[in-house]
Amino acid sequence: MTTSVFVANMMWVFLLANWVIEWKWKEKFADFRHQYLLQAFLILAGVHIAWLLGTQADPFSAIQTQLPLFALPLVLLTSKPLDRKEMGIIAALYVSTIFVVSIIGLVRYLTIPDLPYRKIVPFISHIRFALNICMALVIIAYIVLKQRKGWMYLVGGGLSCWLMVFLLMIRSYTALGILAVTSVVLIAVFGKRIPRIPRITASLAILTLLLVGGGITAYYCLDYYHLRPISTQQLETYTANGNRYQHSESEFIENGNYLYRYICTDELRKEWNKVSRIDYDSTDMAGYRIHETLIRYLNAIGMSKDSVGIAELSQQDITNIEHGVANPVYLQRGPRKMVYVLCFEFENYKAGSNANNFTMLQRLALWHNGWEIFAAHPICGVGTGDADNECRHQLAATNSPLADQIWQTHNQYLHFLVAFGLVGFSIIVVSFVRAIWLSHSCRSPLFTAFLSIALISFTTEDTLATLMGILFVVLGFCLLCKRSKTTLNPKL
Secondary structure, eight states, X not given: OOSOHHHHHHHHHHHHHHHHHHOOHHHHTTTGGGOHHHHHHXXXXXXXXXXXXXXXXXXHHHHGGGHHHHHHXXXXXXXXXXXXXXXXXXXXHHHHHHHHHHHHHHHHHHHSTTOOGGGSXXXXXXXXXXXXXXXXXXXXXXXXXXXXXXXXXXXXXXXXXXXXXXXXXXXXXXXXHHHHHHHHHHHHHHGGGSOHHHHHHHHHHXXXXXXXHHHHHHHHHXXXXXXXXXXXXXXXXXXXXXXXXXXXXXXXXXXXXXXXXXBOHXXXXXXXXXXXXXXXXXXOTTSSXXXXXXXXXXXXXXXXXXXXXXXXXXXXXXXXXXXXXXXXXXXXOSHHXXXXXXXXXXXXXXXXXOOTTOHHHHHHHHHHHHHHHHHHSTTTOSOTTTHHHHHHHHHHHTTOGGGGTOOSOSOHHHHHHHHHHHHHHHHHHHXXXXXHHHHTGXXXXXXXXXXXXXXXXXXXXXXXXXXXXXXXXXXXXXXXXXXXXXXXXXXX
């Protein structure tokens, strides 16, 4: 599931083919009335099919990516449940595979120059892989607490620390937040079942991480917004060469300096063209307008945007600007860069800037776009096949620059509301809440952790829009949710 999309596709198709060839229909559906989760998945499939009516999209293309979402539950939930040993083997293989992929990612990170963090994981989306890391960490903790062996504490602790570091490498800060919330939920719900010392240790570790993480974030936020000398002194009218400065009233701040003050375009153009082979009115190697990169870079190092500022640039600074580095902090690795990027995105949001290239702004824009569509079709939505098209048309209608590249809502709940409206959304939610409630699955720490991870991921991603997201959700539900009493192995 975390190593190859092709293999993952082959896996679910093979399971379905084997299920059909195996026959035994009577045995498979003998306990259907007790299989609450299977009923929920069939209802989900039914909603998708029913809401195809009246849509303009081709029926098959509209649901082809969703086929594993319907087929796998049917196969897994009408087959014999796995026993405790088989579940243990699957858990070991799952965690081991994630560890191996993370090592491959580390090798890529160390050997491939300028490798984007999104490409560190070679096989699947780094976002989906991060969800699997979250689940792997929960499984490791569960096994260690169950076994209570000294060497397992060491191995489990070391492996967990490495996977946490890898999450930082791929900049999956959302996954870290998911882990924090999930840990709090598990301790709150199952705290009495955890031995006293591990419970206290885990609680203190989570509290420490939250305090340290919050403290570091607050420190760098304050540092970002702490005004530097050039931004606190009285504004000067002329440069050292007697040319007039441009001072915008905008209070856009980056690195403690007002970005749109102390700008002299004529001096910048003249002096920059003397020191760089890339023309001032051209684009840098990253595809951005180089004069914007130059202004941001000078601002970030606390220099005026004129001939004096250009004179202070080293050859390395010039090279950085030519390569599209707008802030020297972005050359660092660590939380400071993360916080500065988020603060810069927030400043762009306040200024009403273009959402392109800004993760936070893109999500806000897409959520607002999806909500506008839902507000126009609140009862039954726009239909299964038309959700993406409606998102694209709405973005185009509002002249959004995202119209040509991103059409989804980046929120699974919002996607369901757009496609199915309140009626379809309510049917889906009620059916799954009923299945979880009647099966008493939330008494299981593993299932509760999985459910927390999945539901939180739904707030920032269309998790069910990709094969790997579907497999994560379906396999988690089908393997961890309790089955009916007639088929359930009491040891699981």
